[in-house]
Structures are given as C-alpha cells and as structure tokens.
Amino acid sequence: MGLSSWGKFIDSKTNNPFIFAIQIFKEMYRSHTCGELNDSHIGQTVTIAGWTQTIRDKGNIIWVDVRDRYGITQVVGESGRVSEDILNSLKGLGREFVIQIKGEVVERHSKNPDIPTGNIEIVASEVTVLNKSEVPPFTIEDNTDGGEELRLQYRYLDLRRKPVQDKLRLRHKVSVETHKYFDSIDFMEVETPYLIKSTPEGARDFVVPSRMNPGEFYALPQSPQTFKQLLMVSGYDRYYQIVKCFRDEDLRADRQPEFTQIDCEMAFVDQEDILNTFEGLVKHLFKECRGVDFLEDFPRITYSEAMERFGSDKPDVRFEMEFVNLNDVAKGKGFGVFDNSELVLAINAKQCAGYTRKQLDKLVDWVKRPQIGALGMIYCKCNEDGTFKSSVDKFFSQEDLAQWAEAAGAEKDDLLLVLSGETDKVRSQMNELRLHMGDELGLRNPNEFAPLWVVDFPLLEWDEETERYHAMHHPFTSPKAEDFDLIKTDPGKVRANAYDLAMNGVELGGGSIRIHDKDLQARMFELLGFSDEEAEKQFGFLMNAFEYGAPPHGGIAFGFDRLVATMGGSESIRDYIAFPKNNSGRDVMIDSPATLNEKQLAELSIKTAIKQD
Numbered sequence: 001m002g003l004s005s006w007g008k009f010i011d012s013k014t015n016n017p018f019i020f021a022i023q024i025f026k027e028m029y030r031s032h033t034c035g036e037l038n039d040s041h042i043g044q045t046v047t048i049a050g051w052t053q054t055i056r057d058k059g060n061i062i063w064v065d066v067r068d069r070y071g072i073t074q075v076v077g078e079s080g081r082v083s084e085d086i087l088n089s090l091k092g093l094g095r096e097f098v099i100q101i102k103g104e105v106v107e108r109h110s111k112n113p114d115i116p117t118g119n120i121e122i123v124a125s126e127v128t129v130l131n132k133s134e135v136p137p138f139t140i141e142d143n144t145d146g147g148e149e150l151r152l153q154y155r156y157l158d159l160r161r162k163p164v165q166d167k168l169r170l171r172h173k174v175s176v177e178t179h180k181y182f183d184s185i186d187f188m189e190v191e192t193p194y195l196i197k198s199t200p201e202g203a204r205d206f207v208v209p210s211r212m213n214p215g216e217f218y219a220l221p222q223s224p225q226t227f228k229q230l231l232m233v234s235g236y237d238r239y240y241q242i243v244k245c246f247r248d249e250d251l252r253a254d255r256q257p258e259f260t261q262i263d264c265e266m267a268f269v270d271q272e273d274i275l276n277t278f279e280g281l282v283k284h285l286f287k288e289c290r291g292v293d294f295l296e297d298f299p300r301i302t303y304s305e306a307m308e309r310f311g312s313d314k315p316d317v318r319f320e321m322e323f324v325n326l327n328d329v330a331k332g333k334g335f336g337v338f339d340n341s342e343l344v345l346a347i348n349a350k351q352c353a354g355y356t357r358k359q360l361d362k363l364v365d366w367v368k369r370p371q372i373g374a375l376g377m378i379y380c381k382c383n384e385d386g387t388f389k390s391s392v393d394k395f396f397s398q399e400d401l402a403q404w405a406e407a408a409g410a411e412k413d414d415l416l417l418v419l420s421g422e423t424d425k426v427r428s429q430m431n432e433l434r435l436h437m438g439d440e441l442g443l444r445n446p447n448e449f450a451p452l453w454v455v456d457f458p459l460l461e462w463d464e465e466t467e468r469y470h471a472m473h474h475p476f477t478s479p480k481a482e483d484f485d486l487i488k489t490d491p492g493k494v495r496a497n498a499y500d501l502a503m504n505g506v507e508l509g510g511g512s513i514r515i516h517d518k519d520l521q522a523r524m525f526e527l528l529g530f531s532d533e534e535a536e537k538q539f540g541f542l543m544n545a546f547e548y549g550a551p552p553h554g555g556i557a558f559g560f561d562r563l564v565a566t567m568g569g570s571e572s573i574r575d576y577i578a579f580p581k582n583n584s585g586r587d588v589m590i591d592s593p594a595t596l597n598e599k600q601l602a603e604l605s606i607k608t609a610i611k612q613d
Contacts, residue, residue, distance in 0.1 A: 029100060029130075035071020037117050041105040046122065048073055049100045049130065051160065052093050053140070062090045063121075066101060067140075069165055074108065074121040075101050082124055089127035096133035096140060096157075102126035148574075153588045155579055167575045170289060171564045175242060177288045178262055181281050187238040187264070192227040194220060194244070199538050204248035206257070214605035220246035223557055225474060226542050228265040229514055232553040233545045237267035242560060253572040254506065254562055257585050262509070262563070265555035271497055271513055274554050275300075275453060278509070281558075282451065282501065290567050292449060298501070302456040311345075311431030313457070316505030318450045319443035321347045321434050323427070326418065329403040335395040337376075341420035345430045348408045349437055352415035353381040360391075367419065367433055374429045378418040382410050435505060444504070446569030451503040456480070459496040460527065468529040473498050475524055475539075477512040478554075491527055497554070506571075508563050511556030518546040 030049040037046065050068035060079040065072050077090040093099065103122040112118030138146025140160050151158040158164055182189070198205045198219035205219040221227075223245050231239045241263045248257060262281075266274060279298050286292040299317075306313050309322045326344040338344050349355075355363075360379055367374040380390040380401055388401035396404075408416055417437070419430050438444045459479050460469040469491060471477060478497045479487060486494045498512035515521045521543060525535040536543070561573040574580040581587055601608065 033070035034066050034068040034073040035116055037073055037105055037120055037122075039107070039119050042107055042120060044105050045103065045125070046105055047100065047102045048075075048122065050098070051133075051140075052095055052097045052099060055090075055093055055095070057091060062087065064090055064093060064099075064101075066099065067160070071117055072115055073117045074112075075103065075124050076121050077124050086124050086127055089129075090124060093127075093129070094133060094135070096136050097129055098131040098133070100126075100128040100130055149582065149588065152580070152582055155589045159578065164575055167564075167568055167570075168578060170568050171560075171576050173289045174285055174560070174564050174567065177285050178240075178242060178281070181284045182238075182240045182264075185238070185277070185280075187240045188236055189241055190231060190236060190239050191241060192221070192224040192243065196221050196227075197538075206246045206248050209604040209606055211603055211605075222247050223261060224263050225476065226539070228263060228555060229476065229542065229550075229553065230545055232265055232267040232514075232516075233548065233550045235267075237551070237553075239266075239555075240264045251581070251583050251585060253574075254559075254565070256561065256573060256577060257581055259573075260560035262558040262560050263555075264511075264557065265553060267551040267553040269513075269552070269554055271455070271499060271554065274511065274513070274556060275499060278501070278556050278558075279453075282508070285563070286449065286567065294449075294451065298451045298453055300453040300455055303454055303458065304456070306454050307427055310434070311427035311429075312505070313454050313500060314502035314505060314507040315431075315452070315454075316435060316438065316444065316450070317452055318445065318448050318504060319438050319441075321349065321437060323347060323430060323434075324408040326404060326407060329400070329407055330396075330418070330420075333395055333400060335392060337378075338420050341422075341426070343423045343426050344418065344420040345426055346404065346408050346416045346418045347430060347434050347437070348410050349415040349417060349441070350411075351413050352441070353383060353413045355379075355381075355415055363417070363433075363436075366436060367429060372429050372432050373425065374419055374433075375421070377433075378420075380404055380416040380418065382412055382414045382416070384412050386412065446504075449503060449566075451501060451508075454500045454502055455498070457496045457498040457500070458492070459483075459494040459498075460491055462492060466529075469527050471524075471528060472496065473510065473512055475528055476514050476521070476542075478515045478520075487523060487527070499556070501556075501558070503566055506562055506566050507559070508566065509556050509558035511554065513552070513554035516546065516550040516552050518543055521546065 029047070031047045032041070034048050034050050048066055050066045053065035053067040053072055056063045062077045064075045066075055075090070077087045079087060101122060101124050103124040103126070105120050106123055108119055108121045136157050137154055138144050138150060138157070140157060142161065142163055144151070144161060146158070159168075179189070195208060195218035198207060198217065203222060205222065208218040208220065210216050210218060224241065224243060228239055243261055243263050244258055245261050246258050249255065251257070264278065266277065283294045286294060303313055306315050309315070311323060324346045326346050330338045330344045332339065364377045366372070367377045378391050380388055382388060382405050388398055388405065390396060390401055404410075404416060405414070410416055417433060419426050419433065421429070458472050459477060461472050463470050473496060480495045480497055483494045496512060498510070500510040501508045515524060522535065525539070530538070561576055564576045565571070565573045568576065570576070579587065579589065586592065
C-alpha cells in the first residue's frame with residue numbers, strides 16, 4: 001500500500017495514520033496485550049497472544065497464565081462453562097507454548113492484587129497453538145532455578161523473565177530521557193567511526209584486519225576521544241552520542257569488552273560549565289527514571305582528599321567510617337608493626353564492640369586474602385564500662401587506647417579496626433575493609449543514592465616498570481593553569497583539569513578540559529615518552545587540526561551500563577545488557593569468539609600461531 005493510500009485509514013481520535021496502522025497489525029493476532037486488561041473490560045470479547053507461563057489443572061477446571069512483555073493474564077477453562085474441545089486444548093498446552101486465546105473477560109473470583117490484571121480472567125472460547133516449545137532448561141520465572149552460565153547460554157529465554165525485562169526497560173527509559181535532555185539544551189548527536197586507528201594509551205585495543213590493505217589493521221574505539229575533539233575544531237560546540245566502545249581488558253561485574261558510553265564534548269567552556277551541565281543530566285535522569293529528586297548541588301572533593309578520607313577516587317559516601325590517621329598516637333610505643341609503617345589507619349564501626357572473637361578472626365582472614373593483601377588487622381573494642389580491649393594490649397596501655405578512641409571519635413560500644421603499611425597500599429586495603437563492613441552492617445542501601453564530584457586529579461602517574469610517566473586519564477587532558485610552571489620542574493605534582501562523578505562507590509563518568517594548544521600538547525607527549533616521530537604517527541591528524549583554530553573545549557563520558565545498573569540498585573551491569581559476555585569475554589549463546597577457516601585467514605593475509613580446528 002502506498003503512503004498516499006493511508007488517507008482513508010486515518011485514526012479518527014489522533015488523526016494519525018501510523019497509529020491506525022499499528023492498531024490494525026496489533027489486532028491481527030491480539031486485541032490487547034497481557035498487561036492491559038482490567039475491570040473496564042469485563043463483558044468484552046478479547047484476543048491475547050503470548051507464552052504459557054504456568055498451567056494449573058484441577059481436572060474439571062484449568063487455569064493458564066499467558067505472558068508477554070507487558071504482563072500476565074489468567075485464562076480459565078471449566079467443564080460446563082466451555083466446550084470439551086476448548087478444555088482439552090488448554091490441557092494439551094505445555095510450558096512456553098506460543099498461543100492465541102480468544103474469550104470473554106470476566107471478574108475473577110480469587111483476585112490477585114500483585115498484578116495489574118489480577119481482578120479479571122478470560123473464559124476461553126478459542127485456543128490456537130501458534131508454536132510449541134521444548135521444556136525450557138530453567139524456569140522462566142522471577143526466581144529462576146537456572147545458574148548464570150546456563151541463563152547466558154539460553155539468554156533469549158532469560159530475557160523473557162520479568163526482572164530482566166524491567167532492567168532493560170529502565171535502560172530504554174534512561175536512553176530516551178538522555179536524548180530529551182540533550183535536545184533541550186541544543187546538543188547535536190553525531191556518529192563517529194567504529195573502524196579507527198590503534199593508539200598506545202589506555203587498555204588493549206580490539207583490532208580488525210583490513211582485507212583491502214593487507215597487513216594493516218583497524219582498531220575498535222575505546223572511546224571517540226579524538227573524534228569529539230575534532231568536532232569541536234569543526235565548530236560543533238555541543239556534541240553527544242550514546243555510543244558503543246571496546247576495551248580488551250580483564251572483566252569483572254562492572255566491565256564488559258563492549259560497553260556503552262554517553263559521550264559528550266563542549267566548546268568555549270571551563271570546568272564549572274561542564275560540571276553544571278552534566279550534573280543537570282544526572283538529576284534529570286534520576287527524577288524521570290527513578291523518581292529521585294536531588295535538591296542540593298552535588299558535593300565536590302579533591303582527589304587527594306578522597307584518598308585521605310576514603311582510600312578511593314570513587315568513594316561510597318552513603319555511610320561514614322571515614323579513615324582516621326593514628327600515626328601520632330599509635331607509633332613510637334614499641335610495636336614494630338606500627339613503628340615500621342608509613343601509615344596507621346583506623347575506621348570506627350559504630351555500635352560493633354559486641355563482635356565476637358570468631359567474627360573478628362573472620363575479618364582478619366578476610367583482609368589477609370590475596371585480593372586484599374593485608375598482613376593482618378588490629379582491633380580495639382570500646383567497652384560499655386569505659387575500658388578498652390585490644391588485640392595488642394601488651395603494647396598499649398588503657399591511656400594509649402583512649403587516645404586512639406579520641407582520635408577516631410569513638411564512644412562506648414564502638415569498634416576500631418586498624419591496618420598499617422605503605423601509604424597507598426594501606427589506603428587501598430582499608431577502602432576494601434570499609435566497603436566490606438558497610439555490606440556486613442547493611443549500610444549500603446541500593447535504593448539510596450549519594451553522588452559527588454571528585455576533582456583535581458594528578459595529571460601524571462609514575463610507572464616503576466617502564467620508568468616514565470603515564471597519563472592518569474589520557475594524553476589530551478589539560479593541566480591546571482596554576483600548575484603550568486611545574487610541568488618542567490616537578491611533573492608529578494601537576495594537577496589535571498579533570499573530574500569524575502562517583503555514586504555509591506561506582507565511577508559513573510569522567511572527563512577533563514582538553515589541551516587545545518599545539519605546543520602544550522607536544523610538551524605533554526614529550527612527558528609521556530613519545531618521540532616527535534611517534535607523536536606524529538599516532539596523533540598527527542589531531543595536531544594538524546589544532547593548526548586551524550581549536551577552541552577551548554572539554555567533555556565527559558558516562559558509563560551508560562554502569563549508570564543504569566546503579567540506578568537499578570545493582571553492582572553487575574550484565575543484566576542491563578541484552579546479550580552480555582561472561583567473565584572470560586565469551587558469548588556462550590552463540591559460542592563466540594570462534595576460529596576462522598583457512599580461506600578467511602588467507603583473504604586477510606593472517607597466519608595464526610595456534611593451530612585452527
């Protein structure tokens with residue numbers, strides 16, 4: 001049917017031909033979804049289509065729950081109420097059969113207040129099996145009996161479960177609202193290439209061989225960093241993109257080899273402009289997608305303050321237990337473990353002096369695990385009677401321990417947990433212990449959200465193995481203007497014009513004001529150990545662009561998957577991705593990655609060191 005023919009099919013209520021067309025197609029198999037029927041439909045004859053969720057057969061009466069992505073509707077067949085053919089058709093159904101049901105909507109005798117359709121049911125008058133199903137390998141229910149690997153193998157079945165559908169629905173909503181927000185403040189969405197050039201900074205690249213250019217390879221982008229900077233040079237002063245990115249790195253709960261970013265860049269801005277704009281985005285998304293109103297400005301702390309107080313550049317500030325430096329009151333007492341340490345740190349677990357010896361020994365074992373790496377843990381109980389009980393009583397008097405308690409703001413019934421060692425290591429270890437205690441004590445409520453900006457990161461970090469500086473963020477990050485002079489004299493003390501947004505112990509996004517001056521960019525490459533030839537080879541196109549009038553610019557990228565998972569109260573991003581990889585980077589559903597046959601390898605001019613099957 002041509003577009004001009006739609007005039008006679010225009011919907012009378014909306015005057016919209018497309019809505020009318022959708023209604024026609026909808027009614028071919030169903031008049032209603034399985035989630036929209038209610039008391040107002042009682043007495044109507046309707047048609048639904050979906051999958052059989054559960055079947056309850058009581059002999060002369062049978063109930064079938066029919067499910068689609070909109071909800072569940074109960075269908076009933078009863079002797080004397082429906083024909084024997086209909087009753088037998090319902091009895092012949094199996095789990096996950098695709099069926100079509102026609103019948104009258106009636107009031108349900110045993111109502112179910114937990115679902116929107118719980119007041120009604122359909123008395124079946126027609127039953128059509130559209131497709132049969134094998135018995136699924138796990139139950140398609142909220143609380144399934146399938147393990148993660150099995151559910152990933154049959155991900156197309158796992159996606160039928162309501163908890164997974166709810167997560168993907170949240171992802172969709174966040175995407176829609178992201179577009180709305182940026183459109184409202186005059187940002188332009190611009191797509192950037194997926195087949196780009198490999199660069200040496202950051203994680204390992206995924207590479208793609210070029211058949212037309214034998215022996216040469218594309219790389220998949222870890223981010224559109226250089227392209228969004230080029231767009232600023234091109235005059236597109238407000239750019240964004242919800243974009244796929246790729247990093248070949250070890251996986252964990254909040255990492256996938258392919259992930260999604262909300263990638264953004266702005267020209268003629270400073271750090272304050274960036275923070276205000278994207279704080280606005282996060283506030284908008286939480287209000288529209290979670291009903292959470294952030295009425296106050298997000299707190300801001302410097303990187304050095306975050307490390308001193310929490311041992312992390314993405315601190316979880318939903319609970320206290322901030323670090324307390326005990327050097328002044330714990331060192332010099334003859335206890336070698338403390339005396340030989342750079343830093344003695346404590347956290348105060350309020351109202352936890354009742355921890356048993358077994359519980360404390362379990363904490364000691366926990367911090368000594370290889371993943372944490374502490375040599376041990378000291379504790380000090382603040383007893384109800386004003387005395388103290390410590391695991392190092394023979395080295396420290398009651399007066400000494402009272403000084404610990406005073407430094408930590410500890411009161412009766414509190415518990416001090418103490419670690420010591422090299423500054424960076426002990427901060428990292430105490431951060432892990434703090435988060436662990438937060439989990440044990442139920443202080444990390446997934447439905448509570450505590451955002452904060454971390455600013456003034458170091459520009460560079462020294463790598464002992466390579467004996468050179470590396471960019472803490474990336475080589476295009478601008479130093480703080482007041483630290484320019486330190487670039488030549490003390491590069492390690494230069495602060496970056498960089499910022500991260502953290503929430504609940506997760507880095508949601510990060511960015512920086514960029515270098516837009518060619519000479520400063522060349523100096524940065526020199527600091528990072530690039531020769532002039534290497535810098536030209538890798539980034540000559542960007543340096544050349546800077547010759548033609550690059551404006552001051554900066555940006556940020558949010559981890560879209562992490563943002564949605566945090567909004568959903570989850571630590572793992574997998575269930576917020578339709579088809580994720582497992583911890584080994586494999587898609588066990590399609591069995592990927594896989595070997596190539598010899599013909600394909602030859603076309604790509606590739607020989608492998610591993611024998612192909």
